[in-house]
């Protein structure tokens with residue numbers, strides 16, 4: 001896979017006439033994936049709120065004044081019960097998120113027990129716990145962790161405007177620890193944070209020029225949450241033009257052909273037509289259920305109706321890891 005994309009090449013893709021861009025993205029999609037299938041992933045917040053980081057979009061930051069209240073790390077049994085529900089609903093991957101800057105070593109035993117338990121159910125396991133040391137990454141790998149989510153969020157240039165408590169380089173360092181431990185990488189970001197087209201180019205460029213493409217690339221549209229810096233800045237505004245959002249998905253697909261591109265946060269307020277364009281542009285993964293971590297998601301009945309309308313099929317939950325195998 002090409003990892004030597006230039007910013008100019010990526011900018012030129014964004015600049016293509018829309019139908020030409022979509023056609024090319026759909027071609028790449030078909031050449032690398034079963035184009036009528038969409039992976040279903042389920043999220044669970046295993047430790048909510050009270051996070052010391054100041055990410056300007058996040059409802060869980062202690063720096064924001066939102067309605068989210070802080071809670072302790074969940075018990076292993078409760079997490080496994082939730083994973084069993086996700087499995088029964090047809091989910092392929094179970095993603096557990098904690099509002100931490102980084103896990104404390106004393107939390108690792110419980111977190112690893114969650115991974116082992118979820119894995120034993122035949123689900124793909126994913127966690128997002130903030131920054132990791134090499135040792136923590138190895139512990140998670142030994143417990144059976146398949147994926148680690150750690151987003152670069154935006155372009156290197158824009159990053160400091162959104163988050164001040166850690167740097168873009170900190171993110172890259174954790175991604176490297178995750179890779180070295182042999183865990184697959186889930187890494188993407190958010191559009192609709194007031195960034196420029198050039199920032200979106202820089203965001204995709206940073207992902208597509210990593211030493212190895214992330215196996216999963218979540219593309220989130222900002223969910224404006226009242227009480228967060230960005231939620232208050234963009235209250236009631238149209239955050240990103242639908243066509244520009246679809247272009248971002250298409251450019252991600254073309255530059256990272258084998259990756260799963262996930263239509264992530266923001267789907268709840270997205271029209272069916274825009275979602276359909278995203279699937280045509282190569283998105284092939286979604287979060288299911290009526291809740292993401294703290295905000296609303298489209299919900300299973302709306303998604304089932306959409307899949308029926310579009311003739312899309314959920315990816316086979318009994319056939320996990322096949323994209324990764326295909327990539328190797």
Ligand code: SAM
Nearest residue numbers: 057058098099100128130151220221222223265
């Ligand atoms: N604390 C961990 C970390 O930051 O790595 C994991 C949890 S964090 C909620 C995971 C990702 O969700 C963020 O990196 C961001 O891209 C996305 N996210 C969080 N809040 C969002 C929002 N309001 N709208 C869209 N995406 C959001």
Ligand code: DTB
Nearest residue numbers: 097128218264265292293294295
């Ligand atoms: C990602 O990129 N999106 C998911 C997952 N990784 C962890 C999280 C979306 C969170 C949306 C805001 C919320 O529900 O709090």
Ligand code: SF4
Nearest residue numbers: 051053055058061099
């Ligand atoms: Fe904390 Fe993650 Fe939210 Fe940032 S995105 S405030 S690190 S939970």
